[in-house]
Amino acid sequence: MSTRTTMPARRHASIRRRPLAAALLVALALPGAAFAQTAKEKELEARVAQLEAMVRQLMAQQQQQQAQIGQVQSAQAAAPAAPAAPAQPALQSTPIMATANPGTRFTYGGFIKLDASVTQTNDGDIPDGTVGRLFYVPKAIPVGGGRTGEGGADTDMGVNFSRFWFGADTDLDSGDKLKAYLEFDLFGGGSTAFTGNEVATNTYALTLRHAYVQWNNWLAGQTWSNFQDTAALPDTVDFLGPTEGTVFVRQAQLRYTQGPWSVSIENPETVYTPYQGNMAQVSGDDGAVPDVTARYTAKGDWGHFGIAGLVRQLRYQNGALGIDESGTGYGLSVSGKLNMGADDDLRYMITGGSGIGRYVGLALNNDAVLDADGDLENIDLVAGFVGWRHVFSPKLRGNVFYSRAEYDNETALTGLGITKSAQSAHLNLIYSPLPKLDLGAELIWGQRELENGDRGELRRLQTHVKYNF
Numbered sequence: 001m002s003t004r005t006t007m008p009a010r011r012h013a014s015i016r017r018r019p020l021a022a023a024l025l026v027a028l029a030l031p032g033a034a035f036a037q038t039a040k041e042k043e044l045e046a047r048v049a050q051l052e053a054m055v056r057q058l059m060a061q062q063q064q065q066q067a068q069i070g071q072v073q074s075a076q077a078a079a080p081a082a083p084a085a086p087a088q089p090a091l092q093s094t095p096i097m098a099t100a101n102p103g104t105r106f107t108y109g110g111f112i113k114l115d116a117s118v119t120q121t122n123d124g125d126i127p128d129g130t131v132g133r134l135f136y137v138p139k140a141i142p143v144g145g146g147r148t149g150e151g152g153a154d155t156d157m158g159v160n161f162s163r164f165w166f167g168a169d170t171d172l173d174s175g176d177k178l179k180a181y182l183e184f185d186l187f188g189g190g191s192t193a194f195t196g197n198e199v200a201t202n203t204y205a206l207t208l209r210h211a212y213v214q215w216n217n218w219l220a221g222q223t224w225s226n227f228q229d230t231a232a233l234p235d236t237v238d239f240l241g242p243t244e245g246t247v248f249v250r251q252a253q254l255r256y257t258q259g260p261w262s263v264s265i266e267n268p269e270t271v272y273t274p275y276q277g278n279m280a281q282v283s284g285d286d287g288a289v290p291d292v293t294a295r296y297t298a299k300g301d302w303g304h305f306g307i308a309g310l311v312r313q314l315r316y317q318n319g320a321l322g323i324d325e326s327g328t329g330y331g332l333s334v335s336g337k338l339n340m341g342a343d344d345d346l347r348y349m350i351t352g353g354s355g356i357g358r359y360v361g362l363a364l365n366n367d368a369v370l371d372a373d374g375d376l377e378n379i380d381l382v383a384g385f386v387g388w389r390h391v392f393s394p395k396l397r398g399n400v401f402y403s404r405a406e407y408d409n410e411t412a413l414t415g416l417g418i419t420k421s422a423q424s425a426h427l428n429l430i431y432s433p434l435p436k437l438d439l440g441a442e443l444i445w446g447q448r449e450l451e452n453g454d455r456g457e458l459r460r461l462q463t464h465v466k467y468n469f
Contacts (some may be wrong), residue, residue: 242403331354
């Protein structure tokens, strides 16, 4: 009996002793294992522990942020919906005047220009204060005004041709386009009591150059004649340059343009030579029919080409003599610019006609001459120029051009003291040290010949400093 009770107890004690022995063995083994670790393994364990601490910190921060977001969302859901803020209007980049159409864009610009020239003539002086002293005007070249070999040399400086322009453009909701344009320079006349003089103040009067409005394809107001091609003019230091060979008129008109075509009716004005009047020039406004022009212009990467026609009424009235005479003038002009590579272009114009003298060369000659009975006889002409422009570098460019005009005068009516022809040659260099700032110098040779064979010459060095803004 004692044997039966003793066996289970022994077996139970043996079982309890086994885990204890295992624990003792582990305890005895651990110190050995710890002692067996290298210094590198201890460093790795420390880094792992550090990373685990960082991970636990990041998880805690994320939980805190999520809790805060949940609180804000709960508060927003509980609060009443706020009214939507009104849409803010778009800011306009340009101001609108109180009386302008909505959406009008205003622009302005111009340039300040100092001209300085030294002029020498061989047959008399050009009078001080006249336009021929300011820029090249072939009609102003003295002929027969002095003894053989006598001439004069003059230096002139001024800012008369400084310019300012103002524009307003509007695109209406209807799709219509409106444009207004005003341009002025300081080349004004008037009494020196108000404008000053070269003695003290050198002030100048304001001169209207352009004033017009455009409505879609229509233009009404004063601007360049539709018979003129300003895009063909050479790059000059002088105000105009090839004056005698150029169509040059600004006047009031009504013009319609459609694609490459444009037609206009323009202010009529007849300029005539009295019977045996030689160089006398009389202008009148007796014409009842406006001058009519038509132009076609083709454009491309190669440049442009234009052809224009002009038909006009010439008229002379003298109530005292009972004269009411009229005639017809007409002309044709071909002009353009031909690009010859990236750095060169050729510019040209040739104009021929009868009774169109005031349109060419700043009215170098007249439209017509009166005969002994007061009838108008047209004066025929042919004029033109050709010029070459070369760009030496982005800052330096140069031009050379030649210009000429020939007139067919009936000397029995006009006399022998009227201009038969004029010609000029020009060579210039224009340097732009800064954007929109030009420093230019131009050599000019000009000659005017009368029907009696007398000739006068002009030599000029024209310079300028010009800043566009």
